[in-house]
Amino acid sequence: GAGVSQTPSNKVTEKGKYVELRCDPISGHTALYWYRQSLGQGPEFLIYFQGTGAADDSGLPNDRFFAVRPEGSVSTLKIQRTERGDSAVYLCASSSQGGVYGYTFGSGTRLTVV
Amino acid sequence: AQSVAQPEDQVNVAEGNPLTVKCTYSVSGNPYLFWYVQYPNRGLQFLLKYITGDNLVKGSYGFEAEFNKSQTSFHLKKPSALVSDSALYFCAVRDFTGGGNKLTFGTGTQLKVEL
Numbered sequence: 001g002a003g004v005s006q007t008p009s010n011k012v013t014e015k016g017k018y019v020e021l022r023c024d025p026i027s028g029h030t031a032l033y034w035y036r037q038s039l040g041q042g043p044e045f046l047i048y049f050q051g052t053g054a055a056d057d058s059g060l061p062n063d064r065f066f067a068v069r070p071e072g073s074v075s076t077l078k079i080q081r082t083e084r085g086d087s088a089v090y091l092c093a094s095s096s097q098g099g100v101y102g103y104t105f106g107s108g109t110r111l112t113v114v
Numbered sequence: 115a116q117s118v119a120q121p122e123d124q125v126n127v128a129e130g131n132p133l134t135v136k137c138t139y140s141v142s143g144n145p146y147l148f149w150y151v152q153y154p155n156r157g158l159q160f161l162l163k164y165i166t167g168d169n170l171v172k173g174s175y176g177f178e179a180e181f182n183k184s185q186t187s188f189h190l191k192k193p194s195a196l197v198s199d200s201a202l203y204f205c206a207v208r209d210f211t212g213g214g215n216k217l218t219f220g221t222g223t224q225l226k227v228e229l
């Protein structure tokens with residue numbers, strides 16, 4: 001597609017529930033990144049995919065967070081047993097050439113855990 | 115690890131005046147530096163980057179940034195501010211620590227341009 005698409009744009013869930021956030025990158029971009037942005041903060045790195053594999057998952061905060069990219073295109077960020085502290089905007093970005101020239105970000109999914 | 119710092123939470127400037135949004139960096143090796151802008155309820159939009167070459171980098175919407183190695187700074191500038199430039203600005207550095215590949219962002223600077 002023309003840009004990075006993230007769905008849903010907003011998600012409200014109850015504490016303890018499971019959620020999935022979807023990212024559809026720019027066609028042909030091999031690298032995909034997930035970031036989390038809390039209110040008043042800069043984006044924080046979660047995970048980076050090169051193709052289908054997670055090349056760097058050092059930013060995932062704990063084992064409740066997991067992400068997949070089975071066909072090297074669409075990615076899903078999965079959060080188990082959600083907590084109120086997980087409330088944030090989750091941003092996805094994609095790039096070509098290993099991101100040397102920067103990334104293209106989606107508009108994000110605003111997750112609210114009540 | 116690579117890092118950037120944005121010392122100002124907010125910058126206020128009158129329309130038509132020049133603006134500067136400050137960023138300093140701490141890296142090992144050559145820095146890859148970026149500026150992004152974020153409008154309310156929108157994703158981050160790329161403004162410009164410094165990889166190598168000229169210290170004055172020109173980007174989108176009339177913005178430019180000056181790379182200063184001796185002061186480890188990469189300040190964002192615009193000669194004449196517009197009200198529509200009001201937004202949240204992030205400086206970022208490319209981080210290859212531990213074999214990774216990510217952008218590490220600053221905390222952001224809210225720019226307010228007033229009539």
